[in-house]
Amino acid sequence: MEYVIKGYEPADALRYFEEISAIPRGSKNEQAVAQYVYDFAKDLGLEARIDTTYWNVVVKKPASPGCEDKPAVMIQGHLDMVCEKNAGTAHDFEKDPLDLYIEDGLLKARGTTLGADNGQAVAYMMALLARNDLVHPPLECVFTSMEEIGLLGALQVDTSDLHSKYMLNVDCGPEGTVFVSCAGGLLQDISKKVRWEKAGGDTVSLQVRGLLGGHSAAMIDHEMGNSIKVMGRILHGIQKQMEVHIVSLSGGSKMNAIPRESDAVITVPAGQGDKAIEIASHIAATAKAELAASDGGLYLQCEKAGATERQMSLADSRQIIEFIFLVKNGVYTMSMEMPGLVVCSSNLGVATTDDTGVQLTDFIRSSDPTIRDHLDDEIRSLAQLLDIEIAPADPMPGWKYEAESPLRQLFMKLYKEQTGKEMVAVATHGGLECGILKDKMPDLDIIAFGPTADGAHTPDESLDLASFERTWNLILATLKALAEQ
Template sequence: MTILDASKGYQKYFEEITKIPHGSAEEKQISDYLVQVAHDHNLKVVQDESNNVIIYKNASLGYEDHPAVVLQAHIDMVNEKNSSSNHDFSKDPLDLYIEDGFLKAHGTTLGADDGAGVAYILSVLTDPSLKHPHLIGLFTVNEEATMEGAFNLDMSLINAKRMINIDGEEEDASTTGSAGGMDIVIHHPITYIHAPAKGYALSIKGLLGGHSGGEIHKERGNSNKIIARLLHQCILKGDVQLESLKGGLKINAIPREADATFTSSLPESEVLDIINKTAIQIKKELEFTDEGLTITIEPCNINKVLDKDVSKKIIDFLYLVPTGLRHKSDHLNGLTTSSENIGIIDLQDETFEFGLSVRGALDSYVQDLADEIQTLAKVFGFSATTENWYPAWDYMEHSPMRDLMTKVYKETHDGKEIQMYAVHGGLECGIFKEKCPDMDIVAIGPNIYDVHTPDEKLDLKSFDRTYSFLCKYLENL
């Protein structure tokens, strides 16, 4: 059954995309799909070793002498789902539905970040009626994880100095800069002791979560920090031995759920009292950001545990490791300039692994936050490695692309001004600017809410309006 309006190219392509698995590092199918679309429309196409796809479209009549423009989007999505969902991202199409003018997916992320941009570009490239300069459709892989697509791109395939990045999430705003960042992985070997006993199952659910760049300033609850706080309160009164500890699915998503099983030297009544009293405090603190938070604890059977000293080290580290907003700009109103997010915690058979994402408007912020976390890890005797560094996209003082966008937006929106601001999320634009310093880049997108969570939704009217604006902007380039 078709949910969207197939007569609108971008809506048709978006729905087709949601039927193809395309989580980060699993983009081969959608990459091949893009190649097939190009072949079906007799467009020149290149698919590189990373599975990036570049599709070329000649200028329309009268635009042959206008400088070329790159239209860029990433083809991977964040695969997040509710714990109650049976969705298999490796093979299942997303279960779409429309509610109150918003497109959503049952129990999972929607992938409008950045399926909306991919759909826009395909629609522009396959519509012969549009007016535009020579176009280069650039579709990159693994943006949500390592940005390896942008890093590995051969810029000789991109013979242009103008780019429209279509990875924005606000219709009335254009991005002018973005944060840099890196991931930090904390790990340490562990040994379990076979010790059947009565214990407790602790569960955190119902948090809003969100994008660790786009929503970090909203100071929403982090399930991994909450569960560490609860366990820490028990440790203040007695011993705790962990059997399991798991929270979060993506390093760059604010975690919504976490679970632990453990034993305690304290009487059951005292454990329940500590957890329930602390839960009341946490719910009060988060009543305006995460009203759906639930914290439950119930007795369970335990089969194996970690040594109490190792358990204490793990819990204390999680309790102490910083997460959330760290600095805001005094120059650009409302801009978060540095943050940390502990996105993943996981006890496995022989090791534990924690994943943190740090972001900063300056490279020095990123390095300082990484040094801070690595130093804390060393104090506890844990190993810490950094990976997936990406550069910031600095604001460009003089931008003809930005000036023209401001003019066209005002003309097409009854005199309304488009907002221009930097974001705390990481964009591939920083990588493209590093590879080609004189590249003039603007970024746009329709209204998308709660990205990187199963509550993600795309405003369909905004989806239509933003596409119309994109076409008008291309006509003026």
Template sequence: MGGNEMVLDEIDYMNVFHYFEEISNIPRGSGNNQPMSDYLVAFAQEHELDYTRDEALNVIITKEATKGYENCPTMILQGHMDMVCEKKSDSDHDFLTQGLELCIEDDYLFANGTTLGGDDGIAVAYGLAILSSDSIEHPRLEVVITTDEEVGLIGATNLDVSSLKGKYMINLDSEEEDILLTGCAGGMRAVCKLPLSYKKMEGKKVSIIVKGLLGGHSGSEIDKNRVNADILLGRLLFDLRKHSFELLSVSGGLKDNAIPREALAELVVKEEDSYELINEVKFLLEKYKNEYRVNEPDLTILIQQGEEKEYLVMDEKTKKNVLFMLLQTPNGIQVMSPNINGLVESSLNLGVLKMEEGEIEFSYSVRSSSSSYKWFLNDKLQNLVTFLGGTYEYHGEYPGWEYKKNSKLRDIYSNAYRELYGKEIKVETIHAGLECGIIAEKIKDLDIISVGPNMFDIHTTEERLSISSTKRVFDLLLKVLKDFAEATK
């Protein structure tokens, strides 16, 4: 299936990295769930463990309690099998047929030219390492691995929980070792479409490419002041309004839940106007670089000149509507939480800008811990695009996960952390969406926490996983399983 083999032998720890490498050799981008789902079923069969697989290809693997803990409550360990597939512009990696090329540098594990899939491959690796062990002590376990989390929590939404007995759940989809998550935002995917009409024009093509931006996760990094390439492209085109040009195409971003790092506009100009326009772009680049010198130090704008010929460009109304949409669309943080200092309550991210089949599409990830404000943002986008003569739809709507005042599992995890590290863990809620809210709606009175090792720049080609943190969190997880079993036997 591609990808390097046995790269992680030197750092393996209780089979965690062994299984991470195995799943990294399996193509598992969102929407391509069958290979990974089949692998999990084969794993269960090989280890003679009970399993179920539902129509959404979610897999649940059950392991009975170790001796002495047979009467303890069942613990659910949960994560998702799919990953965000991003690659560098010079990479020829095929996510449908090739595994990842894993690399190690100092304390970090990363993939060559692509996302790593630590989000949420580490949950799968943890779960399989525990399930395959004969020496780890634990209560009865139900390891739940869902599909298509990254494109709207689809697997969790369609998860068949009828076989589950657990009333306690550890979600393994967090990215900071020293933070215990106890709540998350709800959200949805929103798509605005504007009709495209064209006219013919003779001129020279000039391509303008915004690139070098940091990007990142549209939930956990929306407060990092990262510049959205699609939004900056709209500003650039607006700043060029005094120059004569027509718009051939605009595009940017690959995933609605990732802040776009690159965006492209193809313009058509008269030969005699191209010199001034190109100089203006260079001037604007210096202005933007000065503005964003701290938060986006590597921002650049490339200019490529094409041939002079007749092109089919957007007509004047279409061009105005596209620019109006890019300028006026809400994007980024909308409201901060009134209850938790520093927490984003509501945001949205224009993640994908693309043209196809006579339409231009604006795709957003909308997030909010306030259900009513989430629907207000939905209405706001709908009002904007329909005002311009376009259409609107949303999908993948999911609930938030509300903080519980009393949580036995939170207390056990916090105590175990204190005993291992001699300090208090930070208990927080997060703006990013997790599957916890959906599963909590399906299983009444479910006690949930979310944890994970240190990961950085998830959903980008710079994604990396701390090796030492991965080991420490696994040790902590094993202690929690035993402490939980001792406390409830």
């Protein structure tokens, strides 16, 4: 093929990035790229296996001569990418290659996401597998799938034949940071089956608007307003002064996003509609004042609505309102070891209504499994008291910070030697595959890092090619040091 990326080092890793960019690889569409990586490894004569259900690929490469007795190193990243494009961009993510170009030293894709998240890791691993002039311990390269939709490949990857002592995850950045901890997750699917009855009284429509929202990992400690919780507060306030029947309730769209908007339609006793609107408006104004410094755009659209045919029973409505009002949301615990790090949080992210009743989605994040389980138990106990169901769920493990990490110390030392700068150790409240693999292989010493790449998950995504090269050199230096120590 004719390569767009020319004149940059390391040319081999960038060539592989360009080759995988020609293969559609959105989440749940990894079969072709997984087969490509597997065939690539087999053509090199390397030991490789492919999971034809989840499309994870594992490739093993023997140590360079004289390093056979050194502990193995796992290098890990995911095959899939987020598929987003600008309006008007004619691109089919199911069949079209990415249209790569370079601008001011940045690699980009015209009108679409670039897939540096996490094509950078795939390219690095392929270059390491292909090169025979490097000094390194035994390598175990793990290519996972469906990371972008819940770390699904990592949850299913078979590690029974892996023996690595160290793990390099190349799914983080920017350059100059090393990640040392991440949160796990627990998804709570919450439901309340209701009894419907003929509606009566005044109908009132409420719409919470103007909140900023944000990612429930990165923004959970920014005191952003949660529209579903605000709606619960409003309905609870009305309910304290009159009977409230829910007709419908909705809000949010993703478990991992703080909901910006929510809607409710309720009925109240005949002649009480204006009073309900007055109560709701007062509570919304109070909430807006409380959020003035962090999320001050909150406003409530509230008005009488036309008559509706059905409403939920009073008992069911009360239980739903009280659950939303009382359920924990936001930061639950903070770290004492790493100031500013959220250890555990909860985000009530989605609310919907159908013929059976109301469904809610809550997502707990935690790097500490005991705190996660305690919060889960709190929420489940509240649900049980209010006759609300929460489906059983398996947690996604987190990666708890460990003060002692020889790999991290070595990596930071090599970075300073390479750049003259101090590397910053960072813990994230977001989810990484590191937590899942640490759970499967508890003795792993893990670091997560990557080159500078901006705009992930958007058509503005870019990869800094100079940073890509420096990170490549740091990987080589780390492997060489591990082989020689």
